[in-house]
Amino acid sequence: MNIFITGGNGQVGFELQRQFAPFGTILAPTRQELDLTNADAVEAYLAKHQPGLILNAAAYTAVDKAESEPQQAKRLNAELPAQLAEYAAKQGIHLVHYSTDYVYPGNGEPPWQEDSPTGPLSVYGQTKLEGDEAVVNSGASHLIFRTSWVYAARGNNFMKTMLRLGREREALSIVNDQIGAPTPARLIAQVTALATSPHASLLTSPQGAHTSQARSAIYHLAPRGETSWHGFASEIFSYAREAGDSLAITPEGTAGIPTVDYPTPAQRPLNSRMALGKLESALGITMPTWQSQLALTLKEHLSN
Numbered sequence: 001m002n003i004f005i006t007g008g009n010g011q012v013g014f015e016l017q018r019q020f021a022p023f024g025t026i027l028a029p030t031r032q033e034l035d036l037t038n039a040d041a042v043e044a045y046l047a048k049h050q051p052g053l054i055l056n057a058a059a060y061t062a063v064d065k066a067e068s069e070p071q072q073a074k075r076l077n078a079e080l081p082a083q084l085a086e087y088a089a090k091q092g093i094h095l096v097h098y099s100t101d102y103v104y105p106g107n108g109e110p111p112w113q114e115d116s117p118t119g120p121l122s123v124y125g126q127t128k129l130e131g132d133e134a135v136v137n138s139g140a141s142h143l144i145f146r147t148s149w150v151y152a153a154r155g156n157n158f159m160k161t162m163l164r165l166g167r168e169r170e171a172l173s174i175v176n177d178q179i180g181a182p183t184p185a186r187l188i189a190q191v192t193a194l195a196t197s198p199h200a201s202l203l204t205s206p207q208g209a210h211t212s213q214a215r216s217a218i219y220h221l222a223p224r225g226e227t228s229w230h231g232f233a234s235e236i237f238s239y240a241r242e243a244g245d246s247l248a249i250t251p252e253g254t255a256g257i258p259t260v261d262y263p264t265p266a267q268r269p270l271n272s273r274m275a276l277g278k279l280e281s282a283l284g285i286t287m288p289t290w291q292s293q294l295a296l297t298l299k300e301h302l303s304n
């Protein structure tokens with residue numbers, strides 16, 4: 001079976017390539033090989049390679065830049081998933097799509113449920129929501145995983161930025177009133193593999209028969225627990241210090257600041273908490289804590 005992974009060089013896409021290697025032939029074209037903004041090229045690629053499973057990890061993820069490039073964000077985040085879902089529906093194949101807590105309005109303190117009212121605060125969140133809606137309405141057999149604060153041992157992310165800044169500076173001010181769960185790309189790929197495996201599948205019956213839309217749904221996918229960006233940074237520095245990394249930043253050097261003191265073009269939700277019960281009970285798993293996942297990811301990064 002051909003497994004088509006979009007965004008294969010991104011954080012999640014790269015881990016999906018690793019995780020799905022035993023399940024089929026991985027097709028993960030680079031941006032140079034397939035420009036996903038080109039709908040005709042995507043159509044031709046699908047027709048040529050006839051994938052049996054599509055994992056859509058590509059996205060326009062530059063949250064601030066999306067405010068000034070809404071058309072590009074819409075193509076990648078809304079129109080591409082719609083196109084892939086239409087193809088999946090027509091061919092009777094599964095589509096896995098990734099989304100974000102930024103589709104929710106970000107107010108209050110209770111964790112969002114998958115059926116909570118949406119209300120994106122940014123172009124990125126709005127276009128991601130349009131992508132989710134297109135997939136849900138397509139009739140394709142699908143899983144949509146809404147995740148948060150993605151990072152990995154490779155790629156551009158908060159963990160790596162903090163390590164760099166922590167080596168350069170003795171003091172840093174970091175936002176402490178946005179609350180969520182940092183999610184390693186590898187955990188996302190592992191759960192995706194579990195959810196699509198014929199043995200523990202959300203997409204097939206216990207006998208392996210295709211049940212189409214039966215369990216197609218939106219699921220939150222994040223580790224257990226919550227923290228702020230300031231809490232996340234403090235934990236990164238603490239693990240790095242323990243691992244012998246030469247940081248300039250001192251334990252007292254990180255100051256917490258409110259979001260209003262760190263203005264950005266796109267508004268961020270203060271409440272990025274997501275309830276995990278639906279995913280945990282569907283798969284019969286207990287998600288690990290964000291701290292244990294950070295320790296693993298950091299260890300991998302520091303040993304590279």
Ligand SMILES: NC(=O)c1ccc[n+]([C@@H]2O[C@H](COP(=O)([O-])OP(=O)(O)OC[C@H]3O[C@@H](n4cnc5c(N)ncnc54)[C@H](OP(=O)(O)O)[C@@H]3O)[C@@H](O)[C@H]2O)c1
Binds near residue numbers: 006031035056061
């Ligand atoms: N990052 C987060 O904090 C976060 C949080 C919540 C949800 N998510 C969601 O999780 C999913 C994966 O995110 P991620 O962090 O892995 O993203 P990422 O690291 O930014 O990767 C995105 C991938 O999309 C590719 N791409 C973008 N435009 C393209 C184009 N025109 N043609 C071909 N490829 C293109 C990029 O290619 P290049 O490598 O060539 O740039 C990259 O490989 C996305 O759906 C995202 O919305 C992410």
